[in-house]
Amino acid sequence: MYSIISLSLFAIGTTVAAIAAARPMGEELWWLLAIGALIIVAGIFVNRIALREAASKAAAAEGGLDMSQVTALINGLPGKCREILGKIDASPEFSEEVFKAVDTISQEDLFNIVENRSVLAYSLGAKVFPVLFGEFAEGERLFNRTWSALCDKHIEEARVSLTAAVEFFEKVSAEITNISSQKP
Amino acid sequence: MEIKPYREVTVEAVILGLIVGVIMTVAFSYAGLLMGFSLVGSTVAAIIGWGVLRGILRKGSIVENNINQTIASGVNVGSAGVIFTVPALYLLGLDFSIFGAAIACIAGSLIGVAFIIPLRKQMIDIERLRFPSGMAVATILKSPGAGVQKSVLLALGIAVSAVIALITVAPALGWIGKTLIPDKIDVGKLLGMPGYVMNIWALSLVALGAGFITGKAGLLVLVGGILANWIIIPVAVGAQWYPAKFEVAKHAGEIYGHLYSTVTRPMGIGMLVGGALMGIVVAFPSIRAAFTSLNRASKRGDGIKSEELPVKFVYLAAVLAFILILLVTKFLSGYSLIHSLGMAVAGVAWIWLAGIIVAQCTGMTDWSPLSGLALIGVTIVLLIGMSGGGDPKIAIIPAVLIGAATCLAAGQCADMMQDLKTGFVVGAKPIRQQTLQVCVTWLGPIIALIIIAVLWKAGPDGKNGFGPGSKNLKAPQADALADVIAAFTKIERPVIETKPAAAEKGKEKAADAKPEGAQDKAEKKTAAEGDADKKKPDAKAEKKETQKVPYTKYLAGAIIAGLLSFSGIAGLGVLVGLSMYLPMKYILIYGVGCIIQMVLSKTKGRRWCEDFGVPVAAGFIVGEACVMCLFAFIKVASA
Incomplete structure (x- = not known):
C-alpha cells in the first residue's frame, strides 16, 4: 500500500x-x-x-522471506558447504552428486538470500549492510567458482574455492548472529 | 601426482582474445563510420572461445573463456569512442597531432578502467545491477554445465533472434528485394494518433531480452519514456511551446523533433548528471566500504582476499591520466598553464562522472548515452577554453579529444562492469580481469585512430575519405558533432565539392539495420538543415538562434533526478533521465520484456524465470548481436 x-x-x-x-x-x-x-x-x-x-512480515505475505528466514538461510550455508567439502575429501574424483549439491545451493539458498536482500538492508542499516553483504558476495563469487571448477572437472580448484567461500559465509553468519543478539 | 592449475589466464586465452578483439575493432571502426553505431563483441568472443579453446584445443575452462571475452571486448570497445568523436576534427578541417589524439584516447581508456574499480562492489555485489549483456555472456560460458534443458533454451533463443534479425537486415544486404519483417511498427499511425505522439515499436529481440533479464527494475525506464513521449511532448504541443513557423497538422514530425532536441533530451541529460551525482552521495557508505575493503586487501596481501586491483592503482591511474590530459590540453591548444589546468580538471571530472553514468545505465538497461556524454564533455571544455576570449578554433582540438577520452572512458567503464558481472557469475577473479583490461585498453583506440587516418587519406586529393563528401562512409555521429561544434564556436565548416545536395541527403535511407524513428529522423533532419544552412546565410542565423544551449532544462532535469536519487529505489534518477534521452521505439519493447518477466515471476515463480526465461532472453541478445556483427563484417567486405 x-x-x-x-x-x-x-x-x-x-x-x-x-x-x-x-x-x-x-x-x-x-x-x-x-x-x-x-x-x-x-x-x-x-x-x-x-x-x-x-x-517485516508483510514481505513474507507477498511471497518473500522475512529477516528470520533470511538469517536461517545464511546460518545454514556453512554447514551445507562443509558437508560438500567432506564428500570431496572422501572421494577426490568428479561426482555428479557433489555437482548437483553445489548447483542446488546456488539455485535455492544463494538465490533466495540475494532476492530478499532488501530485508537484510533494512534490518542491518546503511552502514553495516554494504560491509556485510559485500563479504557475503565474496563468498558467493567463490561458490560460483566452485560450480565452474566442478563443471570443468577440476576438483582441487573446487575444494580450494569452496573452503574460501565457507570462511566468508561463516564470518557473515557470525556477525548477523552477533547483531541479532544485541538487538532488544 | 602433480595437479595442474585451474586454467584461467593462459597464453591461448590471451592470444585468442587479442586476435578476436583486433579483428572486431577493425571491422567495427569501419562499420561505425558506415552505419553510425558500434557494437561490443563479448557474446561473439565467448562463442568463438568455446569453439577454439574447447573445440579445437580441447582444454578450455569456463573462467579461461571469460578471460578471452574480457580481452576481446576490452580491445574492441575502443572503436566506438574514437569513431564518434575524432573524425569531427577531420571534418572541421583542423590539423591535429595524431600522437596527441592517441595520448588523450589512452588516458580516457585508462581512467575508465581505473575509476570503476571501487564501484564494482557497490554495483555488482550490493546493488546487484543486472547487466543484461554480461548475464547473456555468463549464460553462454556456463552452458556446458547448465544442463541440457538450459542449453536447448539458449540455442532456441539464439536461433529465433538470429533468424528474425537476418530477415530484417537481408534487404539492406541485397539478399532479398523486399522487406519481409519490418524493423519497426508505427502503432501510433495504425491507431490514428497524432504524429507528435511517439508510438513506434522496434522489433528488437535484444531490447525484449534485456527487458526480461532486468525485470521489475527496468519498468522505470518505460515510465520515464511514457512521461517524456506521451505526457510532456503532447502537453507542450497542446500549449504551443514550439516555434510559430510550425503547424501541427503539417509538421507533426518536426515539432516532435524540436521538442525532443530542446526539451526532453536536454532535460534527460540533466537528469543523468544530477541523478549520477546524487547517486554517489546516496551510495557513499557502499563506496566507502569498497575503498576500505580495497585498502584492507592491499595491506593483507593474502592470496584469497586480495582479488581486486589495489586502491593505490586507482590513485596512480588517476594521476597519470590527469597528467596526460593536461599535456594534451596544454600542448594542443597553446593556452596558459592555468587555463589548460582548468580544462584538464573539468575534463577529468566529467570523464569520471560520465563513466559512472554509463556503468549504471548499462547495468540496468544495456544502453549507454555515449555520444550525448561526449558532446557535454566537448561543450564543457570548449566553454572553459573560450572563456579567455581567444580564437575558438584553438579550443576545439583539446575539447574534441577530451570528448573522445570521455567516450572511451565511459565505454571502458561499461565494458569492464559487464565483464566483471560475467566474471562474478562464473566465479572469476576480478584482479585478473582488471589487470588484463588495463593491459589491452590502449590497443583499441590506437587501431581505430590508424583506421580513421588511413580512410581519411584514401579520399580524393588525400582527404575527405569519410563524412558528407564520401559516397559510403558518412560518419553520421562525427558529422553531427562537427555541426554542433561549428554552430557553437561560429566557425565555418570546409565546403566539400562532392557533397550531395541537402534535399537529396534528406531522402537518403541509411542502409543500416537500425530502425529509423521520428527521433532519428529529427536528428537527421537537423543535420540536413545544417548542410542547407551553409548555403543560406539567413537560415544559418535562424538555426543558430534555435541552437541556444538550454541550460535551464539541464538544471531542471538535474534537480528532479537529484531528488529521485533519495527515493530509495536504486538508480531511479539516472534511469528516468536515460529513458527521456533514448528512442521510444526501443523503450517500449524493452518495457514489454520487463512486464513479461513480472507476469511470469508472479504466475510461475522467480525460480522458473531464472531457469527458463533467462536462457531464452540471453539467447535473444546473443542471436541478434551475432547477426549484427556478421552484418558489419559483410558491409565492410562489400564496401
Whole structure:
C-alpha cells in the first residue's frame, strides 16, 4: 500500500516538475517545479515507511522471506558447504552428486538470500549492510567458482574455492548472529 | 601426482582474445563510420572461445573463456569512442597531432578502467545491477554445465533472434528485394494518433531480452519514456511551446523533433548528471566500504582476499591520466598553464562522472548515452577554453579529444562492469580481469585512430575519405558533432565539392539495420538543415538562434533526478533521465520484456524465470548481436 502511494507521488511529482520545466526557455515555472519537488520529497518519506513494511512480515505475505528466514538461510550455508567439502575429501574424483549439491545451493539458498536482500538492508542499516553483504558476495563469487571448477572437472580448484567461500559465509553468519543478539 | 592449475589466464586465452578483439575493432571502426553505431563483441568472443579453446584445443575452462571475452571486448570497445568523436576534427578541417589524439584516447581508456574499480562492489555485489549483456555472456560460458534443458533454451533463443534479425537486415544486404519483417511498427499511425505522439515499436529481440533479464527494475525506464513521449511532448504541443513557423497538422514530425532536441533530451541529460551525482552521495557508505575493503586487501596481501586491483592503482591511474590530459590540453591548444589546468580538471571530472553514468545505465538497461556524454564533455571544455576570449578554433582540438577520452572512458567503464558481472557469475577473479583490461585498453583506440587516418587519406586529393563528401562512409555521429561544434564556436565548416545536395541527403535511407524513428529522423533532419544552412546565410542565423544551449532544462532535469536519487529505489534518477534521452521505439519493447518477466515471476515463480526465461532472453541478445556483427563484417567486405 505505502509502496504504491510512494511510487504514485514520485510519478506525479516528476510529471509536474518536468512539465513546469518544459516551457520555452526563460518562461519556466520554477514555483511549479518546486511544488513537483515537494511531492517527490513526500514520496521519499512514504517510501521509507514502505521499506520498513517490506522488512517485516508483510514481505513474507507477498511471497518473500522475512529477516528470520533470511538469517536461517545464511546460518545454514556453512554447514551445507562443509558437508560438500567432506564428500570431496572422501572421494577426490568428479561426482555428479557433489555437482548437483553445489548447483542446488546456488539455485535455492544463494538465490533466495540475494532476492530478499532488501530485508537484510533494512534490518542491518546503511552502514553495516554494504560491509556485510559485500563479504557475503565474496563468498558467493567463490561458490560460483566452485560450480565452474566442478563443471570443468577440476576438483582441487573446487575444494580450494569452496573452503574460501565457507570462511566468508561463516564470518557473515557470525556477525548477523552477533547483531541479532544485541538487538532488544 | 602433480595437479595442474585451474586454467584461467593462459597464453591461448590471451592470444585468442587479442586476435578476436583486433579483428572486431577493425571491422567495427569501419562499420561505425558506415552505419553510425558500434557494437561490443563479448557474446561473439565467448562463442568463438568455446569453439577454439574447447573445440579445437580441447582444454578450455569456463573462467579461461571469460578471460578471452574480457580481452576481446576490452580491445574492441575502443572503436566506438574514437569513431564518434575524432573524425569531427577531420571534418572541421583542423590539423591535429595524431600522437596527441592517441595520448588523450589512452588516458580516457585508462581512467575508465581505473575509476570503476571501487564501484564494482557497490554495483555488482550490493546493488546487484543486472547487466543484461554480461548475464547473456555468463549464460553462454556456463552452458556446458547448465544442463541440457538450459542449453536447448539458449540455442532456441539464439536461433529465433538470429533468424528474425537476418530477415530484417537481408534487404539492406541485397539478399532479398523486399522487406519481409519490418524493423519497426508505427502503432501510433495504425491507431490514428497524432504524429507528435511517439508510438513506434522496434522489433528488437535484444531490447525484449534485456527487458526480461532486468525485470521489475527496468519498468522505470518505460515510465520515464511514457512521461517524456506521451505526457510532456503532447502537453507542450497542446500549449504551443514550439516555434510559430510550425503547424501541427503539417509538421507533426518536426515539432516532435524540436521538442525532443530542446526539451526532453536536454532535460534527460540533466537528469543523468544530477541523478549520477546524487547517486554517489546516496551510495557513499557502499563506496566507502569498497575503498576500505580495497585498502584492507592491499595491506593483507593474502592470496584469497586480495582479488581486486589495489586502491593505490586507482590513485596512480588517476594521476597519470590527469597528467596526460593536461599535456594534451596544454600542448594542443597553446593556452596558459592555468587555463589548460582548468580544462584538464573539468575534463577529468566529467570523464569520471560520465563513466559512472554509463556503468549504471548499462547495468540496468544495456544502453549507454555515449555520444550525448561526449558532446557535454566537448561543450564543457570548449566553454572553459573560450572563456579567455581567444580564437575558438584553438579550443576545439583539446575539447574534441577530451570528448573522445570521455567516450572511451565511459565505454571502458561499461565494458569492464559487464565483464566483471560475467566474471562474478562464473566465479572469476576480478584482479585478473582488471589487470588484463588495463593491459589491452590502449590497443583499441590506437587501431581505430590508424583506421580513421588511413580512410581519411584514401579520399580524393588525400582527404575527405569519410563524412558528407564520401559516397559510403558518412560518419553520421562525427558529422553531427562537427555541426554542433561549428554552430557553437561560429566557425565555418570546409565546403566539400562532392557533397550531395541537402534535399537529396534528406531522402537518403541509411542502409543500416537500425530502425529509423521520428527521433532519428529529427536528428537527421537537423543535420540536413545544417548542410542547407551553409548555403543560406539567413537560415544559418535562424538555426543558430534555435541552437541556444538550454541550460535551464539541464538544471531542471538535474534537480528532479537529484531528488529521485533519495527515493530509495536504486538508480531511479539516472534511469528516468536515460529513458527521456533514448528512442521510444526501443523503450517500449524493452518495457514489454520487463512486464513479461513480472507476469511470469508472479504466475510461475522467480525460480522458473531464472531457469527458463533467462536462457531464452540471453539467447535473444546473443542471436541478434551475432547477426549484427556478421552484418558489419559483410558491409565492410562489400564496401
